[in-house]
Amino acid sequence: MEAAHETPSWVLLAYLVSGICFILALRGLSSPTSSRSGNRAGMIGMAIAVVTTLAVHEIASLPEILAAVAIGGGIGLVTARRIQMTAMPQLVAAFHSLVGMAAVLVGAAAYLNPGAFGILGPDGILQVSRVEMGLGVAIGAITFSGSVIAFLKLNGNMSGKPILLPGRHVINLGTLVAILGLIAYFTQDQQPWVFFTVMALSFAIGFLLIIPIGGADMPVVISMLNSYSGWAAAAMGFTLHNSAMIITGALVGSSGAILSYIMCRAMNRSFISVIAGGFGGDAIAGAGGEVIDRAYKRGSAEDAAFLMSQADQVIIVPGYGMAVSQAQHALREMTDLLKEQGVRVKFAIHPVAGRMPGHMNVLLAEANVPYDEVFELEDINSEFAQTDVAFVIGANDVTNPAAKTDKTSPIYGMPVLDVEKARTVLFVKRSMGGVGYAGVDNELFYRDNTMMLLADAKKMVEEIVKNIH
Amino acid sequence: MDFISILSIFVLACFVGYYVVWSVTPALHTPLMSVTNAISSVIIVGALIAAASAASPAAKWLGLVGVALASVNIFGGFAVTARMLAMYKKKER
Numbered sequence: 217m218e219a220a221h222e223t224p225s226w227v228l229l230a231y232l233v234s235g236i237c238f239i240l241a242l243r244g245l246s247s248p249t250s251s252r253s254g255n256r257a258g259m260i261g262m263a264i265a266v267v268t269t270l271a272v273h274e275i276a277s278l279p280e281i282l283a284a285v286a287i288g289g290g291i292g293l294v295t296a297r298r299i300q301m302t303a304m305p306q307l308v309a310a311f312h313s314l315v316g317m318a319a320v321l322v323g324a325a326a327y328l329n330p331g332a333f334g335i336l337g338p339d340g341i342l343q344v345s346r347v348e349m350g351l352g353v354a355i356g357a358i359t360f361s362g363s364v365i366a367f368l369k370l371n372g373n374m375s376g377k378p379i380l381l382p383g384r385h386v387i388n389l390g391t392l393v394a395i396l397g398l399i400a401y402f403t404q405d406q407q408p409w410v411f412f413t414v415m416a417l418s419f420a421i422g423f424l425l426i427i428p429i430g431g432a433d434m435p436v437v438i439s440m441l442n443s444y445s446g447w448a449a450a451a452m453g454f455t456l457h458n459s460a461m462i463i464t465g466a467l468v469g470s471s472g473a474i475l476s477y478i479m480c481r482a483m484n485r486s487f488i489s490v491i492a493g494g495f496g497g498d499a500i501a502g503a504g505g506e507v508i509d510r511a512y513k514r515g516s517a518e519d520a521a522f523l524m525s526q527a528d529q530v531i532i533v534p535g536y537g538m539a540v541s542q543a544q545h546a547l548r549e550m551t552d553l554l555k556e557q558g559v560r561v562k563f564a565i566h567p568v569a570g571r572m573p574g575h576m577n578v579l580l581a582e583a584n585v586p587y588d589e590v591f592e593l594e595d596i597n598s599e600f601a602q603t604d605v606a607f608v609i610g611a612n613d614v615t616n617p618a619a620k621t622d623k624t625s626p627i628y629g630m631p632v633l634d635v636e637k638a639r640t641v642l643f644v645k646r647s648m649g650g651v652g653y654a655g656v657d658n659e660l661f662y663r664d665n666t667m668m669l670l671a672d673a674k675k676m677v678e679e680i681v682k683n684i685h
Numbered sequence: 686m687d688f689i690s691i692l693s694i695f696v697l698a699c700f701v702g703y704y705v706v707w708s709v710t711p712a713l714h715t716p717l718m719s720v721t722n723a724i725s726s727v728i729i730v731g732a733l734i735a736a737a738s739a740a741s742p743a744a745k746w747l748g749l750v751g752v753a754l755a756s757v758n759i760f761g762g763f764a765v766t767a768r769m770l771a772m773y774k775k776k777e778r
Contacts, residue, residue, distance in 0.1 A: 228686075238724045239701055245709040245717050248773035255716075255770060258724055259763050269730045276739035277749075284736070284749045288756025295757075296764035304715055304769075311722040311762055314754045318728050321751035325735030329744035332734055344688060442718055449725045450695060456734070457686050461727050463698040468721040470702030475714060567711065574714030578769055586776035592711050 223272070228459065230268040235463030237261025242467060248587055265460045301582045302539045305438060305571040306370045312441045313363035316422075319356025319448035320415065323349050326455055327411050333456055343403045345455050350399035350411070352451030354418040359444040361422030366437050369426075370571060376431025384428060385492070391421045429490065434571045435479045436490045443472025475573050482567035482593075484619075484630040512648070515667035517679030520607075520642050523667075525684050527604035529560040531596065533633055534576050535569045537610020537646070543674040544583040547609065550677050551585070553684045562599070563590040564633055566614035597634050606638035610673050612645070616658045625656055641666040644676050716769045723762025729755035 237257045244254015275281065299307050326349055330336040335345040368374035381387065395417050402410045429437055450465025452458075480487050524530050532551070538544060551561040563585065569576045580590055600606060608615055611633075618625040619632045635641050643666055660666055669676050709717050732755055735748025 234727070235698070238727070239705060241720055241724060242702075242705045242709065242717070245713045245720070247710060248713065248770065248775075251713060251716065251770045251773070252767070255720060255763060255766050258720055258766075262724065262727060262759055262763070265727050265730055266733065269733045270737070273734055273737045275737040277736060277745060280749055281733065281736050281752055284752040285756045288753035288758075289760035292757040292759065292761025293764050296761045296768060299765065301769075304719075304765075307761075307765065308715075308718050308722060311719070311758050314758045315722065315725050315728065318726065318732060318751045318755045318758075321747045321754070322728060322731035322735060325741075325744040325747040325751065326731070328747070329735060329738055329741035331740055332738035332744070333731075438718070442721055445725045446721065449728045452728055452731050454691055454695070456731055457691060458730055459686075459691075459694050461730060462691060462695045463701075464724050464727045466695055466698035467702040467705070468725040470699055471706045471717060471721045474703065474706045475718070478711075478714075565711075572715060572718065574712060574717070577712040578715045578772070581769070581772040581774070584772075584774065587712055587773050588776055590712060 223457075227268055227272050230264055231458055231460035232463075234261040234265040234268070234460040237264065238460075238464050238467060242471065261460070301579055302542060303371075304578060305434065305575065306367055308572060309363045309367040309370055309438055309441070312438070312445050313360050313367060315445040316356045316359030316361075316363060316441075316448060319445075319452055320353055320360060322452055323353035323356060323455075324411075324415070327408075335455060340406050346403050346406060347399060348451055348454040350402050350414055352448055352455060353411070353415050354395050354399065355444055355448040355451060357415055357418035358422035358425070359441055359448055361419045362426045362437075362444070363422075363441050365423055365426040366434065366441060369431055370434060370438075376434075378430045379427040381424070381428070384424065388421060388424055391417055391424065395421065425491070428492075431571070433483075433490050435568050435573055435575075436476050436483075436487070438572050439472050439475035439479055440491075441472070443469050443476060446470070446472055479568055479573060482631060484627070510662045512661050513664075513667050515642065515669055517669070517671075517676060518683045519667065520669055520676075521680045521683035523640055523642065524554055524605050524607065524680070525557045525559065527559050529562070529599075529603045530554060530605045530607055531562050531564050531600060531603050531635075531638065533564050533566075533606060533608045533611050533615060533635060534580070535566075535609070535611025535614065536571060536575075537612075537644075537673050539570055539575065539579055540610065541673040541675075543609060543677050544579045544585075546674055546677040546681060548580075548583040548585050550681050550684070551589075553681060557684070561589065562596060564593065564596045565590060566593050566611065566631075566633055569611055569614060593631060593633060600634045600637040603638040605640050605642060606635040607642045607644070608635055609644040609677070612658055613656070615643075615660055616656065618656065618659050622659075627656060636660055636663060636665070639665065642669055643667070644669045644671070644673050646670065646672060712773070713770075716766050719762055719769065720766045723759055723766060726755040726758040726762065729759065
């Protein structure tokens with residue numbers, strides 16, 4: 217506590233300015249035009265926080281610190297430059313895991329050297345600091361191991377299918393209770409075994425919490441882990457009495473929580489049911505088997521090219537399949553050709569299309585699609601009725617009309633894009649066999665106004681491009 | 686700073702976060718995640734304090750590793766956000 221009291225007021229103000237810069241960084245994201253200056257504000261805030269910290273502490277090891285920054289920074293910059301836009305969800309998961317691990321390391325360092333952090337009281341570490349530290353380390357460890365699993369699932373090193381352990385709810389709840397109990401006990405007894413058991417159990421629970429969650433629920437998971445990384449930073453900010461860390465932690469924590477909420481709402485699922493996991497495992501075999509023989513219309517690239525070039529308006533609905541086959545550049549070429557023919561082309565994005573919030577928007581931006589041609593579900597849904605062609609590419613469940621009509625469907629009540637109201641629906645899909653993540657058949661395939669284009673998304677779009685004259 | 690002042694900052698910042706994040710356009714939700722990632726690495730402050738102190742060699746090394754990890758995130762997070770944001774363009778008229 218002594219050190220905290222001695223902190224000069226300019227230092228407190230500097231951390232406050234740094235916190236304000238971070239608020240501006242997020243505020244800038246309200247529109248693409250202001251976002252770039254917002255990002256710069258974030259960098260300035262970070263520079264202020266780092267320089268202030270280095271300026272007020274006696275530094276026994278400057279060369280080592282600079283080397284650590286150089287190594288880490290170099291890896292970060294190279295990764296940021298090389299990463300493919302389609303791999304963004306994995307990258308974000310990997311970055312989350314680093315924040316979590318950093319929080320654990322800081323917590324452990326504070327435990328081993330409380331004097332440096334100004335949290336040493338007469339009876340060892342101050343009691344309130346022990347709680348903050350314990351929570352920080354626990355949340356950090358959960359963020360780390362959870363993000364590692366999320367990364368492995370998103371990167372395809374681990375199956376996206378949920379892994380269900382028997383009695384997992386009991387195990388998980390028991391572990392959580394044990395962690396909280398040990399943190400409470402830690403205030404009375406600061407022996408190493410208490411601290412390190414909290415850490416170990418937290419690593420375990422992060423792992424256990426994420427393995428039962430299926431690949432399609434990843435947008436929620438990744439937002440949730442984003443939130444956790446914020447709360448971990450905030451808890452460490454409490455330990456260090458550092459306002460920049462507290463403000464940032466609160467911002468990031470709320471940001472992740474809001475994104476999780478938006479994603480859950482877009483799937484009409486409760487947060488609890490996502491966390492409980494198990495959704496989107498094996499396709500419901502019975503339902504899938506019966507419907508495979510239903511009649512559907514199959515079209516060719518020439519048919520699609522003809523229909524679209526005759527249209528007044530075409531709305532393109534991209535989904536995860538577009539990302540998988542990297543079809544965004546070919547798609548942009550197709551829209552350019554259609555525009556030359558006088559066709560109005562718009563994009564419609566469902567909030568959970570892809571594997572993370574805003575995934576489709578980034579891919580379209582990468583392919584140079586202007587952002588004012590890309591619309592969110594609620595802004596464009598009423599336009600399908602006046603649209604000649606809806607072109608669905610790599611999306612499935614988010615277009616399923618059963619969500620509006622079939623009360624027995626697992627996706628009933630989920631907001632969907634009303635593509636079936638367009639005069640013609642062109643549906644690009646690899647084959648008729650596969651089902652969407654919810655494991656339900658899509659009634660849209662068998663409608664009179666639907667034409668199935670069965671091929672790899674990118675190849676199909678390239679074929680269509682060749683046929684637009 | 687006493688606990689109550691810190692708690693006040695925290696609670697108010699949660700409210701600021703709530704309103705600021707709802708005003709973020711959904712098209713920029715991916716950059717939002719990468720930039721929040723970068724700024725939450727302000728936890729580097731804690732790692733620097735640990736790394737700078739000579740009192741405990743173990744804590745110093747933990748701190749140095751923390752500094753390196755947080756640096757990956759800071760440089761990588763801001764750079765990848767900048768790269769994404771540079772791609773968002775309006776229609777050429």
